[in-house]
Amino acid sequence: MRVADLPTPALLVDVDAVDANLADMAAALPGPRMRPHVKAHKTTALAARQADVGHPGFTCATVREVEGMAAAGLGEDLLLANEVLDTRRLGRLVRDGSARVTVAIDSEPTLRAAVDGGVREVLVDVNVGLPRCGIAPERTGWLADRARAAGLTVRGVMGYEGHLMMLPDVAERARLTRECMERLLAAHADVGGDVVSGGGSGTWDMNTWVTELQAGSYALMDTAYSAAGLPFRQALTVLATVVSATDATADMPAFAVADVGLKSLGMDHGNPTVVGGQVWFCSDEHTTFGPEVPVAVGDRVTVLPAHVDPTVALHERMHLVRGTGPDAEVLDTWAVDLRGW
């Protein structure tokens, strides 16, 4: 099959770009130094490719992601880097031996949930500066003691400096990452264990303190992370079709409409980029743009999403392609099989 044969909107993954991204990251952070985050692609076929370059463990954000990874045979070491109050579905995976599951805890109720659901291994989630989940560093020792007293294995700590990922000043990003990781290491001294987990695509080359990096976006990339100066290639695009085109009038320049919109693009980081056009606005199933060269109804256009994570969550599948343009070959079609909760 060729790209020209695909119905639109369609997620396209450039095989050479994604493989280069995976290889570059695996060269820098080989094997267990990198724990890829599946929330950025929600696709077990792509996770399998990350396992193929040597990463044995994965990071998940939802129970569904953990279940799907286990079902795909990728359950060697799954970290649910999130707080969960009902861990029964996770406990089932542990009991039937289909996955090793570690869950984050940051409070007595999340500790209790791990015990009640049958999860046996935890990380203490530390607030390193992002106001989200995580216990204050000075209270981590207390929580670790409580967890061990309850029979849990505490593998170590995690802390995510998510508020720094997009900081444009790279030197400042590095300085603040050090501050955050000093908090995480202080907590680790109190908690113990082998694991110091954290970081993301935006701090992949400057977070040298974690024992494992939780990056996700590096695999497929988006325009927000590209603007943050990451060296990884834009591997994910959305293929769209021009469904309407209007010539310039006295009142308005020419514009065209592609069949991609709020239902096929994550919009929290703003508008997408249309290659060869300037985006005016997005509607549910449309993006109106000013074309830089004339376009005709039926033309295909390439759209770059601003934020990869919520974009993939809107699609049932992604197509692995080699090359560009309508004659590019579709090598495979992957189900986005980790959606939902």
Add this chain to the structure above:
Amino acid sequence: MRVADLPTPALLVDVDAVDANLADMAAALPGPRMRPHVKAHKTTALAARQADVGHPGFTCATVREVEGMAAAGLGEDLLLANEVLDTRRLGRLVRDGSARVTVAIDSEPTLRAAVDGGVREVLVDVNVGLPRCGIAPERTGWLADRARAAGLTVRGVMGYEGHLMMLPDVAERARLTRECMERLLAAHADVGGDVVSGGGSGTWDMNTWVTELQAGSYALMDTAYSAAGLPFRQALTVLATVVSATDATADMPAFAVADVGLKSLGMDHGNPTVVGGQVWFCSDEHTTFGPEVPVAVGDRVTVLPAHVDPTVALHERMHLVRGTGPDAEVLDTWAVDLRGW
């Protein structure tokens, strides 16, 4: 089942609110005067409720929506109010008698696509002022003639004043709606046919020119439309669980984290509203908010999405509930079965 038993995040539909919304609209625009737009809820079970209050026809935005409505036995009169370049799946529905399908056209290629795919009925889509799809009013007669010459039945015109829906000044909204509809009626005079289709939830009570209104959001509502002064009730909420809570410190007020975020909320209209809290920011699976009263880990919170359409597109199901709070009864669970393309 009670609401307390649902895993989160979960879409809840207040049965009394949605039924009141449907009844109020059906009283104002009974039967075929209203052609509900399914893109706002993507749920055939809810469409069936709209059929139950008397609306025989529906508006769709995608081929998948048309197919799903036909499969659900709701294909009496389906309008795909969008331009499509591959209508073969629509043509199959026409041939096998499972639906009456009318498609919008605004150009020679979309006209040709209708003929080639086996669709027999069309509306001429008119640009009434929103720079999106639609042919210029003065060219509609030409396109209608071309369509009839090609063997198509031209049922009339459609034109969507989408740029006016959220205009805060209601009098100005009404004045500009009149201007847009004058363009549509001029086009109708050139095109002929019985149908003048247009309008939306934001102009439901002021667009008195169309023969059928294409409103969708009125059924479930969202905070953006509520702010626009519509009388319909907020029927859709997202149930979330507090998974982390942090006490105030010298540097930062208290905050809490709910398990709802960019993967469960349409974000193009901005942040959601958390009942009883002030939203700080949303992440993939989290919303950090400042609670107005103390909250504890495990508490349930109610979240109102800013934009209903892309919110439902992220969920597999919605739960029909009666009452509020954890003891509210779950009457039914509906599949959001019109997602994708």
